[in-house]
Amino acid sequence: MTRLRNDLHRRATEIAPVLLAGQFFSHDTGLSLAGAPLPFTTSDSRSLHVSARRPAAQPERAGVIGHRLQRRAPAPWRAQGLPIEHPARLWRQVAPMWDLDDLIAAGDFLVSPRRGLLSLDDLRYELSDAGDVTGRRLARALDEIRVGAETAEETKLRLHLTRAGLPEPELNWTLRAPDGRFVARLDLAYPKYRVAPEHDGRTHAFDEKQYARDADRWDDIRKQGWEHIRILSHHMRPDPWVAIERVSEALWNAGWRPGRS
Numbered sequence: 001m002t003r004l005r006n007d008l009h010r011r012a013t014e015i016a017p018v019l020l021a022g023q024f025f026s027h028d029t030g031l032s033l034a035g036a037p038l039p040f041t042t043s044d045s046r047s048l049h050v051s052a053r054r055p056a057a058q059p060e061r062a063g064v065i066g067h068r069l070q071r072r073a074p075a076p077w078r079a080q081g082l083p084i085e086h087p088a089r090l091w092r093q094v095a096p097m098w099d100l101d102d103l104i105a106a107g108d109f110l111v112s113p114r115r116g117l118l119s120l121d122d123l124r125y126e127l128s129d130a131g132d133v134t135g136r137r138l139a140r141a142l143d144e145i146r147v148g149a150e151t152a153e154e155t156k157l158r159l160h161l162t163r164a165g166l167p168e169p170e171l172n173w174t175l176r177a178p179d180g181r182f183v184a185r186l187d188l189a190y191p192k193y194r195v196a197p198e199h200d201g202r203t204h205a206f207d208e209k210q211y212a213r214d215a216d217r218w219d220d221i222r223k224q225g226w227e228h229i230r231i232l233s234h235h236m237r238p239d240p241w242v243a244i245e246r247v248s249e250a251l252w253n254a255g256w257r258p259g260r261s
Contacts, residue, residue: 012029015064022052028046034077034090052067052068053069091123092138108150110122120147123142156236158188161197167260170190170191171189172186184196184221190254193256194254195226199232
């Protein structure tokens with residue numbers, strides 16, 4: 001996925017000098033330039049989307065998917081030095097094509113306080129004049145977007161858990177030892193039950209020193225009386241019930257029962 005993103009950004013950088021006034025990178029391309037997570041694909045490349053708004057003509061260029069969008073007041077942004085639209089508009093543009101969970105993951109990214117890009121109100125504004133189908137889809141996504149989520153994997157694990165009837169976890173919860181010492185920032189946490197599910201993408205698996213620090217962190221979490229549950233990719237795909245059952249068992253053992261928060 002990183003290779004595809006890098007290739008997309010390279011092609012966008014190459015074509016940017018010949019874009020006409022009022023043309024900008026849109027849809028998946030604009031969101032990628034802004035850093036948002038994109039849907040998983042088995043393709044060996046991603047399409048390059050360029051748009052202009054009426055009354056300008058539809059962009060036409062080899063290797064580009066051109067769009068002529070409805071007339072709206074300009075909302076120019078730049079990402080990585082390249083022209084895009086306001087990210088909330090980009091989120092709206094992909095709504096007819098993306099799965100709901102991918103829309104939610106992108107929304108979580110855009111409203112993350114650590115990135116300072118958008119607010120929930122920015123996304124909510126895009127519902128105000130969206131068509132029935134797009135508007136309903138955006139509304140469904142907005143209902144499950146949470147401020148504080150930081151990765152697409154974290155978002156999708158949260159969605160799997162809550163849709164299975166488990167309580168909604170706290171996001172990026174700070175765990176401290178009894179003496180106030182910082183222990184960890186937990187991606188997902190159930191403080192009442194001292195259960196901490198965490199998606200482990202194994203990005204540190206080939207960095208021996210970082211892996212050792214991770215292992216020490218996991219031990220420290222457990223020393224505070226918490227159940228730390230590492231969720232790997234094969235616990236989520238193709239069957240998320242593996243992840244759900246691991247978290248459900250830990251919550252049950254800690255005293256949670258269906259119907260309780």
